[in-house]
Amino acid sequence: MTETAASPTAWERVKLARHPERPHALDYLAELTTDFVELHGDRAFGDDRALVGGLACLDGRTVMVLGHQKGENTKENIARNFGMARPEGYRKAERLLRQAEKFGFPVVTLIDTPGAEPGIGSEERGQATAIAESLLRMAGLAVPSVAVVIGEGGSGGALAIGVADRVLMLENAVYAVASPEACAAILWKDAARAPEAAETMRITAAELHRFGVIDEVVPEPAPAHEQPKAAIRATGDALRRHLGALLAAYPPDDPAAVERLRDARYAKFRRIGSWRDAGEVRLGLPSQNGSGSATG
Amino acid sequence: MTETAASPTAWERVKLARHPERPHALDYLAELTTDFVELHGDRAFGDDRALVGGLACLDGRTVMVLGHQKGENTKENIARNFGMARPEGYRKAERLLRQAEKFGFPVVTLIDTPGAEPGIGSEERGQATAIAESLLRMAGLAVPSVAVVIGEGGSGGALAIGVADRVLMLENAVYAVASPEACAAILWKDAARAPEAAETMRITAAELHRFGVIDEVVPEPAPAHEQPKAAIRATGDALRRHLGALLAAYPPDDPAAVERLRDARYAKFRRIGSWRDAGEVRLGLPSQNGSGSATG
């Protein structure tokens, strides 16, 4: 796959998002933060290396960071389960989110996963429940949060750390309800139709911005695997801007701000969706960005 | 062992407390409450049948009940692991305590365990951590709580559901830092010296009341395995009295009461202990019941 002057297709973006040399969560932390202290474990069963978390210093402020982490090579990919988190990963996330609330740390999450692990052990230990509880904690979080889709945003396993006050997405990242291959296998009965599926699923940053699912597209001057520092720096700029705005609007030292923050977060997710109301034949498309409206 | 007119020895009480026909937690619930709905599971790994919990109606009020549960026969004892809870049991307890807080249910716990299970799996899944987190939740609980030692109060596994606003204890129950057998094996190098150990460890209700560890001794007109209903009714009377007093002093509809409740609970446990202060050669024995003071 080559990058063309024209805009890449959705399927090309899938390949860019999965490119093995694309920077991963820990690369972002190394470049953008100082004094990262990784915290491990769910305090109940295990430590999931596919989902990392810890304290880091961003512009002199401590933030709680969470991110899916793919490996840099095959060996590390096996240790990190290719970035597919198990219930332990989501429970670690939930634990660290509670800690962020306790100490008033803003939360930054970096999304990059093919999806939550499908497996016998993951089902035994409640993959669905673990994701749901992470969603719940993020939805009610008492501190501001920013999520960035840096690569592959794979379904519920991605969203589990994505219910944030601001959701950003890199230009060549994708975010989808299912992998294009799975979608093609089910709806076309042919996984090879994944490129078509990718197109019709609307999984690119630009489209998701239009649908009000994400708040901002972070530009990649060149695909991130070619110029990782440029992509990371652009991400850092957007992150700082949004985090700064959130902290100004909802200061951690103002108790009343917590409720306003929760209300605003609720309103943000509350409006996502698209329907027709029989009485008036109107659509309830997200209006946040003033776009994406259509009549049926 | 027969019951004599004279007070039973500590070791005789150990045998009474362990008597297989002594009523267990579910017997108390059947007799004292209505509409018991058992709630299962820790939402992470398993359901521990050695520690039961759920909603029950006591005098028209819903309470959250938790209790160690021994089996009524060998088969059930195996299913219930002889009342020795695993980490899942304490995590279920912790979950239900959070639910009690959410809905303002007072909490009643029934303690009857040889101790938390010592085992490879229990260590792998953090027996110590699970107990500690249950202690923490009980210590900070936003609702009133009453614990009753109805049989065997075995060490940390018992205390895990024992950090309550009122701690009651049946006359023939025991509550100990370790089993007399274990204590004898370690300190006498001879488990057969358990009767001596039981005596010197001060594990009876009367002694623990004198030391300020428990708040009230619930009389057993006859040993509870002989007249279970009498013991259960006496427990019910004490339970209602203490719960009533707590609810009057800390009404669930008064938000300020939560802080007073936590403060009172802290003060209660804060003073337990005994020491000498070198400067003045004085003892800091618990003063709650105006007894148990001694000079060194």
Place this chain on the structure above:
Amino acid sequence: MPAMREFFHRRGKFRPQAADDGADHQIPEDLWVKCPSCGDLLYSKELDHNAHVCPKCGHHLRMRARQRIAHLADAGSFREWDAGLRPHDPLGFVDGTGPYAAKLEATQRKSGEPEALVSGQATIDGRPLTIAVADFDFLGASMGSVFGEKLVRAIERAGERRLPLLTVSASGGARMHEGMLSLMQMAKTVAALDRLGRAGLPHLALLTDPCYGGVTASYATVADAIVAEPGALIGFAGPRVIEQITKQKLPEGFQTAEFLIEHGMIDRICPRDELRGLLVSLVDHYTRGNRRPEPPDERPAAALTAVLVGAGAGAAG
């Protein structure tokens, strides 16, 4: 709904109560139904009278949403909400079998429902509550925009009216045809439940066969008490997907309600004929407990209600 199709084919255990291949199987099925567990032919009227439990083997057959409501709610007590909300095709989605818009129309015609969720207010043994029931016959009760919106409105009204919420779930997962808008319904419904919980109101969840993917991983398990029907299959990833990916044979009883309770994920397994009784007990308990004027985290209930009203999308039926 990544996992849906496999429930129609796996091991011959699941009978498609409404196939989505376009053929119309309704006429023969109206009279006789084959029990998917024991294979017995059951007269459908008799099955209706037995709450769709096989009289021979006790297998709990699937129920349509309105059958479920009729079974659980007091007769005549159900008032439906938001029946006018209709799905449409925001993505212009076209798959191997054609456009989503056409599929919606066909499904609506065949199922007789406008969408996969029916919601409203009802009483159970005189206790008022909010109820939202998924209908597996509508595209595998996959969760799309309308499913999510109707559910969120029901949750908000439960908050406004201070009523308990009962959700009855069955689902193949998120609806792929609405893409990310479907996935976001997980966030939206859970966020609404977060507020309901902060207001001290209970969410009771009933999980029925089959319940998978984005529904199990969102609102359906964010509940104060989780009840499942015997034998119901419940999980995150579908069994066929797990088998394909792991190349492992799945253990006996994998993802059944019995498996879930053993692994600590649900509170109760309840046979259908005892469900009403259990729900009444739970409603009574959680309603009795619900005396605190302020939720645990200090939010004034009045302010919350105001927000819920403000965010709510209109009047209820």
Place this chain on the structure above:
Amino acid sequence: MPAMREFFHRRGKFRPQAADDGADHQIPEDLWVKCPSCGDLLYSKELDHNAHVCPKCGHHLRMRARQRIAHLADAGSFREWDAGLRPHDPLGFVDGTGPYAAKLEATQRKSGEPEALVSGQATIDGRPLTIAVADFDFLGASMGSVFGEKLVRAIERAGERRLPLLTVSASGGARMHEGMLSLMQMAKTVAALDRLGRAGLPHLALLTDPCYGGVTASYATVADAIVAEPGALIGFAGPRVIEQITKQKLPEGFQTAEFLIEHGMIDRICPRDELRGLLVSLVDHYTRGNRRPEPPDERPAAALTAVLVGAGAGAAG
């Protein structure tokens, strides 16, 4: 301390740094120490300079409480609290080897400490914090009344002065000689930590070899960040007890720090020579974060401090 003795005997791995059989081994041990891991004879002064880490194999030998404080705290910064608190014998406890009171005296003489916990205020790289360190040479650092009382006072002062708390634990468990008063120190210390947490102040826990029973099951694991030393044995029940009861062979590495991090129970394993750096980072993070004037559950900090002062048992050193 149900589990203590076994750590002196099991597999010959643990050298009793202070035996409690009455014999005095101090003279030869002052000069040469045998590494419990590689068996090398180490000159004790060299070991002191190397923070009690074997220069040959990297094994982390146990440290006395004051050695630990000297290693971690800035030179001269430690101010001890409650040094005057002394244990006594509330139960009149007599075991196979005689009365507890006599054992206390002998232990005090041999260990040079009045009790098993040393607490106070210090700085680490200039950052003030409260520190409480267990001393395994004092009856296996078993937790009795004085251990609990000193720790609770330290926690309360951390709250009053709004300082982070660092606990350094090693223990055989609750002290049996003080019976239930010992067990209740678990409740008492955790309750104090609950209040510290509500005030938004951090508790950093360092777990060192060996850490068992009532200490691991109470304050030591109720921490915001849990760090363990490499190879440290940490658990609830002692390994010998588990082996005896389960009749199973324990897995390789059972209950080591490495086992615990794999099972999700601790945040970090940190070699001794990197400990100060890690603690400084953690203190900086948790101190920076600690800006909220009100703790998460709405309690005014001022009121809390008042309560802590009220409950505190006197002035600090």
